[in-house]
Amino acid sequence: MITIQPFDTTQDGHSVSLVILKNASGMEAHFLTYGAILQRLIIPDKRDYTDVVLGYNDLITYENDPYFMGQLVGRNANRIANAEVVLDGKKVSLSANEGTNHLHGGFEGFGKKIWNVAELDDEVVFSYRSKDGEEGYPGNLQTKMFVKLTEANELIMRLEATTDQETIVNLTRHEYFNLNPQSGEGITKHALQINGGGILPKNENNVPTGEVLRVESTPFDLQELKVLAEPLSELDGGFDHNYVLEKYSAEVPAAVLAAPGGSPKMEVHCTQPGLQFYSAAGIDAVPNKYGAIQGPSPALCLEPQYFPDSPNHPNFPSTVLKPDAVYRHEIRYKFL
Structure with missing residues (x-):
């Protein structure tokens, strides 16, 4: 079942809708047309129903949020050193919104935009047209996110983009997951597995050096399901690292997250070569929809x-998108 209804109005007067997808078992995904934000993800579990993503009840808090809470991130996820790229042989300057870096699409990335929404049978499609020159990016970029909630308790998000000039595209989702929010505790007792045997070491500006570091015999080794308390205690500042995925497909998850006690459990499936694991160690507490979640690490991002x-x-795999090509990327959250 799909419902689209009014939610709120932005501070500059734009109407925002709430899009609710619900399946027969009672799982619900609530999206806002502001930022294509996943505001609630309610899953059935042994404690009845649990909302497993952090977020806010009101729009103004999302407008002022500095954490990219629940957003669709673009045009380019993560960091670009010196806010510069070379496209078609020419240097292109992007907005520098994190020191000298370009981060998550700039000062007002896709997570701060109003998206159009339409219902298509058993799914919905969010769409946004990013104009040539937005945050420095060349080309008019048409982006779509198709969203479907299955009866197998899977939330599937298919991302597509086309351009009329050579540009770069690297989209992702920025949900903050906590599978046991009723406790008011963070994710240190959660267990996590990432099917990646390497990470990308970073320099002093928090961007990759270009090397790949094997994770064996380091705190980064999460190739088997592991409680996070120990590796978090061994890393000053926690995790904010990109894993090089070696096993990922519709059948093999890129990551598995389990609540304390092993249930509920979530699999993350994707079609991209990297997975950024952010443990939110720098966030002390988040005023969540149901009360504050205490930090550090009140939740985590995958x-x-x-x-x-x-x-x-x-x-590295290229993020260049040419006018005759289509960017495609699928992200799937499956709950067990």
Whole structure:
């Protein structure tokens, strides 16, 4: 079942709708047309129903939110060093919104835009046209996100983009997950597995050096399901690292997250080569929809994407999109 209804109005007077998808088992996904934000993700579990994503009840808090809470991130997820890329042989300057870096699409990335929405049989499609020159990016970019909620308790999001000029595109989702929010605690007792045997080391500006570091015998080794308390205690500042995925497909998840006690459990499936794991160690507390979740690490993000700073590393998979091509990327959250 799909419902589209009014939600609120932005501070500058734009109407925002609430889009609710619900299946027969009672799972619900609530999206806003502001930022294509996933405001609620309610799953059936042994405690009845649990909303497993952090977020806010009101629009103004999302407008002022500095954490990219629940957003669709674009045009480019993660960081680009010196806010510069070379396209078609020419240097292109992007907005520098994190020191000298370009981060998550700039000062007003896709997560701060109003998206159009339409219902298509058993799914909905969100769409946004990013104009040539927005945040420095060349080309008019048409972006769509198709969203479907299945009876197998899967939330499937298919991302597509086309351009009329050569540009770069690297989209992701930025949900903050906590599978046990009723406790008021963070995610240190959660267990996580990431099917990646390497991470991308970073320099002092928090961008990749271009190398790949094997995770074996390091705190980054999450190739088996592991409670997060120990690796978090071993890393100053926690996790904010991109994993190089080696096993990912419709059958093999990029990551598995389990609540304390093992249930509920979530699988993240994707079609991209990287997964940014952000443990939110710098967030002390979040005024969540149902009361504050205490930090550090009140929740975590698992962001499927191309590698950070890809345009500046020829050995990384390319994020260049040409006018005769279509960018495609699927993200799937499956609950067990």
